[in-house]
Amino acid sequence: MDRIRTDLCVIGAGSGGLSVAAGAVQMGARVVLIEAGEMGGDCLNAGCVPSKALLAAASAAQAQRRGFRGVPGVDPAVDFAAVKDHVAAVIAAIAPHDSQERFEGLGCRVIRARAHFTGPQEVEAGGIRVSARRFVVATGSRPLVPPIPGLEAVPYLTNETLFALRERPAHLLVIGGGPIGLEMAQAHRRLGCAVTVVEAAAALGREDPEMAAVVLAALRAEGVEIREGVGVASVAGRAGEVVLRLADGLEVRGSHLLVAVGRRVAVDGLGLEAAGVEFDARGVKVDARLRSVTNRRVFAVGDAARGLQFTHVAGYHAGVVVRQAVLGLPARTRSDHIxxxxxxxxxxxxxxxxxxxxxxxxxxxxxxxxxxxxxxxxxxxxxxxxxxxxxxxxxxxxxxxxxxxxxxxxxxxxxxxxxxxxxxxxxxxxxxxxxxxxxxxxxxxxxxxxxxxxxxxxxxxxxxxxxxxxxx
CATH class of the missing domain: 3.30.390.30 (FAD/NAD-linked reductase, C-terminal dimerisation domain)
Structure with a gap:
């Protein structure tokens, strides 16, 4: 088995991991970057980038529909498959910045395999043992799929599969009234779909109710049906015919189902136990310096660090870690300005x-x-x-x-x-x-x-x- 000794080993090539790796290697540190999936992580491939590309197309359609005083609105002719071509083109345009080739050009050793710790100072990936002075867990998160009876037997979409859909849904059902659910609800409504959102609590419930009301009123005015305060008791149906049975006894029917109820941190299978790294379902337990509370050689950034699940937070975390692990300078996080x-x-x-x-x-x-x-x-x-x-x-x-x-x-x-x-x-x-x-x-x-x-x-x-x- 091949062995590598390095200064810094970064596990995960999403926003946080790439920022740590790029900053560290350009400052002169030896860096190994390990990624089992796609370079760029969720943000590039299934999150921020494709969703905003889809929203841009939807906004263009709505601008035609809305018109302006003196400029009559028209019903837009939406080619849904071509819109998805736009989404794919945007991803492809940004992908080189996050690519393996770019990071190898910067001087990183990139290993495309799943990593797991074999000890406090060593990981194995793709038949290679990597020992490092410092490790950074930047594995991000995956869509949370709730344990709703019948859901596992019905075809459903998450943000990881939604953007590959090329046929316009006749009626999109969305479980979850948070930012992702409502962004995709409005986008699909503007692109010609009927849309129903079901939220067990309050839609945009984390936000100021006065501000959320402004957004919800606008979506409802565009024809998005938003049912708040009622959960989904069970799911039934098949491809093209999905039925949500709600807790109040009503049924909602649609052609496609999007599950957008949150994210779960992706730390399973990393072997953190072997590294002596304490963690739970929320991620690695870290201090204000983003360092593991039980293994001072291991840092965590982004979603894996039990904090706010935003791309820009992962980038912020990367700077905090680089200052410590590369430059040896003190650095601590704060959240009041995020x-x-x-x-x-x-x-x-x-x-x-x-x-x-x-x-x-x-x-x-x-x-x-x-x-x-x-x-x-x-x-x-x-x-x-x-x-x-x-x-x-x-x-x-x-x-x-x-x-x-x-x-x-x-x-x-x-x-x-x-x-x-x-x-x-x-x-x-x-x-x-x-x-x-x-x-x-x-x-x-x-x-x-x-x-x-x-x-x-x-x-x-x-x-x-x-x-x-x-x-x-």
């Missing part, structure tokens, strides 16, 4: 605390400020004046921001910087932005925090009157 976004139309984005979380944490010290897109000139000019920005402010600093409206995923970056740098709200209010832009809605919200202090302050008004009398 944004998230749901890419429906309108979009929904959040960074920091929601209103409910902020009230629980700060009580009477909290001030909540709102600014609607209906007061933003760029949004009104583009007939996109629905939605709002909500700021949670404590002693002049934002502790959370919620946005529901056009380009919310882009606009939240402004606030992610503010929270990451712990800026005061006065810095945001004092920023000069180009006019007219959607970004001005954020400045308007920040300015609204100061308005009562400036315009409803009798002491200030008295001072102004004195100043006006004495000014030459």
């Amino acid at each position: 944004p998230r976004a749901t890419y429906t139309e309108p979009e929904l984005a959040q960074v920091g605390l929601t209103e409910a979380e902020a009230r629980a944490a700060h009580g009477a010290r909290l001030t909540v400020v709102r600014a609607g897109f209906d007061g933003n000139d760029r949004a009104v000019a583009g007939a996109r004046g629905h939605g709002l920005v909500k700021l949670m402010v404590v002693r002049g600093r934002p502790v959370g921001v919620s946005i529901a409206g056009p380009a919310a995923g882009e606009l939240i970056g402004f606030w992610a910087l503010a929270l990451a740098a712990r800026l005061k709200l006065s810095a945001v209010a004092g920023t000069v932005l180009p006019y007219p832009t959607l970004a001005e809605v954020s400045k308007r919200a920040a300015s609204a925090y100061f308005s009562p202090k400036l315009f409803d302050n009798p002491v200030l008004k008295a001072v102004v009157r004195v100043v006006q009398r004495v000014l030459p």
Whole structure:
């Protein structure tokens, strides 16, 4: 059996693993990268990239359907198979950046096989034993399939199989009203499918209810049926004829079924027990440095690190690990500045605390400020004046921001910087932005925090009157 000694062994070539490997090898470390599946992981092949490509096609179809004042809408002719060709082309265009060839060109040794630990400092993959000074578990996650009676006997889709479907579903049933379920529900509705979403709790239940309501109202207006507060008791049927029997006794029928109820961390079969690495169903148990609490040579990033399951979090984790494992510098994670976004139309984005979380944490010290897109000139000019920005402010600093409206995923970056740098709200209010832009809605919200202090302050008004009398 061949043996390799290296500085860093990265298990998993998704977003987090690739970022660790690229950063480490370009800084001079010896790196072995192990991947059993497709390079690029879930994000490239079955997640962020294909879903946004599908959403873009769906948005183009909806733009034709919607039209504009003076520009009559038309019923779009949707070639569903060609749309999937677009999705595949987008993946293919991005794939070279994540490819084995690129990483071998950078200097990594890439092993395309399943890895498992054989000891605290060694893994085996493809008949090769790799011993390393440090290991990074970056194995990501897989779709969670709930134990619903009858589901295993009925054909169903997950995000791993959905994008290969070339025939347009007549009626897509979606179990799960989270971001993935609702993004795909809206996309398929806009591409000509009937769509029904079933959610046992509240749709977008993790989000601020006021903001979620903006999104849900828009989807329902487009014809997406969303059933909340009722679970699926059982599933029956066959290909082309699926029946969901709900907990309230009703039945929902459709041609295709998408299961989108969450993700499960992919750490099974890694042999973490042999490495002395403590883990559970949520992933590797790590400290704030992302280092295993039971084996200091092993780090975990992304979904495998028991935290927020986002591609950008995996990239953030990669930087924290590289600083420690490659440069020997101290580094710790924080989560208060991590944004998230749901890419429906309108979009929904959040960074920091929601209103409910902020009230629980700060009580009477909290001030909540709102600014609607209906007061933003760029949004009104583009007939996109629905939605709002909500700021949670404590002693002049934002502790959370919620946005529901056009380009919310882009606009939240402004606030992610503010929270990451712990800026005061006065810095945001004092920023000069180009006019007219959607970004001005954020400045308007920040300015609204100061308005009562400036315009409803009798002491200030008295001072102004004195100043006006004495000014030459």
